[in-house]
Amino acid sequence: DAMVIQNPRYQVTQFGKPVTLSCSQTLNHNVMYWYQQKSSQAPKLLFHYYDKDFNNEADTPDNFQSRRPNTSFCFLDIRSPGLGDAAMYLCATSSGQVSQPQHFGDGTRLSIL
Amino acid sequence: AQSVTQPDIHITVSEGASLELRCNYSYGATPYLFWYVQSPGQGLQLLLKYFSGDTLVQGIKGFEAEFKRSQSSFNLRKPSVHWSDAAEYFCAVAFNNAGNMLTFGGGTRLMVKP
Numbered sequence: 001d002a003m004v005i006q007n008p009r010y011q012v013t014q015f016g017k018p019v020t021l022s023c024s025q026t027l028n029h030n031v032m033y034w035y036q037q038k039s040s041q042a043p044k045l046l047f048h049y050y051d052k053d054f055n056n057e058a059d060t061p062d063n064f065q066s067r068r069p070n071t072s073f074c075f076l077d078i079r080s081p082g083l084g085d086a087a088m089y090l091c092a093t094s095s096g097q098v099s100q101p102q103h104f105g106d107g108t109r110l111s112i113l
Numbered sequence: 114a115q116s117v118t119q120p121d122i123h124i125t126v127s128e129g130a131s132l133e134l135r136c137n138y139s140y141g142a143t144p145y146l147f148w149y150v151q152s153p154g155q156g157l158q159l160l161l162k163y164f165s166g167d168t169l170v171q172g173i174k175g176f177e178a179e180f181k182r183s184q185s186s187f188n189l190r191k192p193s194v195h196w197s198d199a200a201e202y203f204c205a206v207a208f209n210n211a212g213n214m215l216t217f218g219g220g221t222r223l224m225v226k227p
Contacts, residue, residue: 004156006156030214040217040220040222041220042203042217042218042219042220043157043203043217045215048214077132078140085124090156090157090159094213096213098145098207098213099145099162099164099207099215100148101159101162102213102215103159104149104156104157104158105156106154106155106156107154107156109154
């Protein structure tokens with residue numbers, strides 16, 4: 001089945017130690033998104049790529065970066081994680097058409113020690 | 114500003130009972146409407162979507178939703194809830210002038226009593 005795969009499912013890192021989360025897709029979608037979701041809250045969009053074009057949300061901290069080396073893969077880099085960055089990180093993809101839904105991965109749960 | 118509201122933060126129903134989760138949006142035109150479900154520790158799974166045509170749409174897992182333009186609502190319903198339906202439900206809207214970006218409601222946590 002075509003899908004969105006996130007690795008790892010659980011990630012533990014130390015305060016201030018860089019961490020990278022990965023997302024891959026077999027849907028061949030143009031758009032890939034990264035969301036941050038804290039407990040009992042809706043997902044919050046951090047940024048998205050439309051093909052190679054990077055679009056950052058205005059309130060996304062500079063600590064968060066992203067890379068999309070090809071259509072299938074997208075990475076979320078957190079340069080210096082703080083305790084407030086502990087959250088579920090969700091990757092999603094879409095074709096880019098407004099009528100089409102976003103397809104989500106199962107997420108990576110990030111813990112900060 | 115465009116917004117999506119889910120008025121109920123928590124809902125508890127008995128297994129076998131009917132369910133309705135509310136979703137209201139604020140927008141001048143007809144948006145594209147989605148319902149997602151999220152089980153604990155999982156990503157979001159699409160239940161159903163609406164963008165035109167019949168205002169009553171059927172989804173997976175026995176869910177349906179009805180778009181009511183006059184009320185700016187897109188409520189999710191299920192006639193008989195199963196214990197496995199316990200999860201967080203998110204209404205999401207894509208507004209035409211926002212491209213493919215989704216605006217999420219705050220979510221409704223559904224608990225099912227045996």
